[in-house]
Amino acid sequence: MTNKTFIIIISIFLIQFFLNSSYTVEPDEVLENQKQELRARDISKNVRCMICQNQSIDESNAPLAKDLRIIIRDKIKEGNNDKEIYKFLTDRYGDFILLKPPLKLSTLALWFLPFIFFIIGFFIVFVNNKKSKKI
Amino acid sequence: MKKQLLIIPSILFVLILSTFFYLLIIERNPSELPSNLLNKNVPNFKAESLLKNENFVSSKEFGNEIILVNFFATWCSPCRDEHVYIKRFANEKGIRVIGINYKDNSNNAIEWLKNLGNPYSDVPIDKDGRIAIDWGVYGIPETFIVKSKGIIKYRHVGPITKKIYKKINLLIREIEQ
Numbered sequence: 528m529t530n531k532t533f534i535i536i537i538s539i540f541l542i543q544f545f546l547n548s549s550y551t552v553e554p555d556e557v558l559e560n561q562k563q564e565l566r567a568r569d570i571s572k573n574v575r576c577m578i579c580q581n582q583s584i585d586e587s588n589a590p591l592a593k594d595l596r597i598i599i600r601d602k603i604k605e606g607n608n609d610k611e612i613y614k615f616l617t618d619r620y621g622d623f624i625l626l627k628p629p630l631k632l633s634t635l636a637l638w639f640l641p642f643i644f645f646i647i648g649f650f651i652v653f654v655n656n657k658k659s660k661k662i
Numbered sequence: 663m664k665k666q667l668l669i670i671p672s673i674l675f676v677l678i679l680s681t682f683f684y685l686l687i688i689e690r691n692p693s694e695l696p697s698n699l700l701n702k703n704v705p706n707f708k709a710e711s712l713l714k715n716e717n718f719v720s721s722k723e724f725g726n727e728i729i730l731v732n733f734f735a736t737w738c739s740p741c742r743d744e745h746v747y748i749k750r751f752a753n754e755k756g757i758r759v760i761g762i763n764y765k766d767n768s769n770n771a772i773e774w775l776k777n778l779g780n781p782y783s784d785v786p787i788d789k790d791g792r793i794a795i796d797w798g799v800y801g802i803p804e805t806f807i808v809k810s811k812g813i814i815k816y817r818h819v820g821p822i823t824k825k826i827y828k829k830i831n832l833l834i835r836e837i838e839q
Contacts, residue, residue, distance in 0.1 A: 577800035590765075591800055594791050619798040621698035 552585065553593070558600050567600045570612055574599075575624050583626055697806070697817035698798055704731075704812045705796035709786035712763055712771055718786035723760065724812030728834055730759040731806040732782075733799055735766040736774040740821035741803045745778050747822040752781035755831065761785045764794055764802050805830070809837050 552571075558564040571585035576592040584592035595616070602612045616624050628634050699705075704724050711718045723729075732748055734741040751757045761782035763771050768787060775782070788794055797806070800819070807816040807830065816833055818826055 591791070591795075594795060598792075598795065617698070619698060619795060620800070621695065621798070623695055 552596065556593070556596055556600065558604070563600070563603045566609070567596070567603055570599050570609060571596055573613075573626055574616060575626050577620060577624060695819075697814065699806075699814045700817070702814060704806075704808055704814060705793075707786070707793050707796060709762075709788060709793060712768055712785035712787050713775075713780075713782075714784060718784055720812075723784070724808055726810050727758060728810070728837060729808045730757055730830075731762065731797075731808055732759055733762045733764050733788075733794055733797070733802040733804045735764045735802055736770040737766065738764075738802050742778070744803055744805075744821035744823075745781075747824075747827045749779055749781040750827065751830075752783075755834075757834065758783045762788050762793060764788050764799075765791050807833060807837065 552568065558567060568585060572583050574584045574595065576582045576584045576587035576589055576595075578589045578591055579587050582592075584595050598615075599612055602615065607615075613625070622629055622631075628637060630638055704720055707718075707720045709718045730748075730751055734745075734748075748759055748761070752759050759781050761784075763785050765788065771785070775785070786793070794802070797804075798817075803821050805818045805822060806814055809815050815837055816830070818830065820826075822830070
């Protein structure tokens with residue numbers, strides 16, 4: 528492969544990578560008010576598609592994802608704030624519908640155990656290092 | 663002292679391993695999620711009825727008895743599979759079953775019930791799927807056990823199989839006591 532074709536292939540991949548903002552949102556769903564539409568897309572990116580499970584509803588073309596996108600837009604038009612919209616969703620589908628688990632008493636371990644393990648690991652390395660220096 | 667401490671990582675390792683092994687062998691479906699509506703009241707909704715002239719009003723329907731709520735559609739083939747069991751709930755066990763017709767063509771649904779038999783005491787129509795979203799439904803068929811005072815006790819996602827049929831019967835008996 529010549530250097531030139533290599534560069535072209537790499538740049539195609541890079542362009543693909545950066546343009547990879549998915550467009551599953553169908554034209555008839557898009558709100559006229561751009562600010563509201565952006566808000567809707569922001570929320571949709573944090574909401575799990577319950578059928579596909581590892582996709583957000585912003586990326587999924589499952590019918591339920593579309594329904595939820597429309598509901599989110601309706602709620603924005605009605606003047607609900609983001610918190611109210613998330614509450615609407617979690618009331619029905621539980622915290623699982625949020626791609627990022629919320630910081631709660633029941634999720635404390637999930638959020639903070641990695642830091643605790645890190646500190647323990649750091650401590651162990653530090654102590655062992657000190658010992659080995661003595662020898 | 664130091665040698666004794668060395669045993670701790672191996673114990674930890676065995677513990678973690680046995681936890682994973684336990685989770686593997688017990689019968690468990692990790693994608694099965696408990697409904698967020700458990701032990702809560704059924705969502706309020708009003709809908710056109712497929713078979714009756716008057717509207718279906720949820721607040722009037724849920725009250726004294728145990729009721730099954732089943733989301734179904736004619737386009738959903740697992741719904742056809744579980745229909746035998748839905749009929750058995752209604753006919754053999756005498757349980758009231760409400761069938762919510764999800765995003766369906768009403769004519770097809772009427773025809774479907776005529777052909778396969780109608781176990782439902784009432785069939786509210788959920789044309790756009792909004793009722794299902796209020797119930798936290800994510801894929802039909804889904805079946806809920808609602809006890810007296812309209813409190814949701816159990817949700818099953820997917821078709822009712824022989825095993826699930828038995829399980830639901832057991833749960834109903836438990837709730838009745």
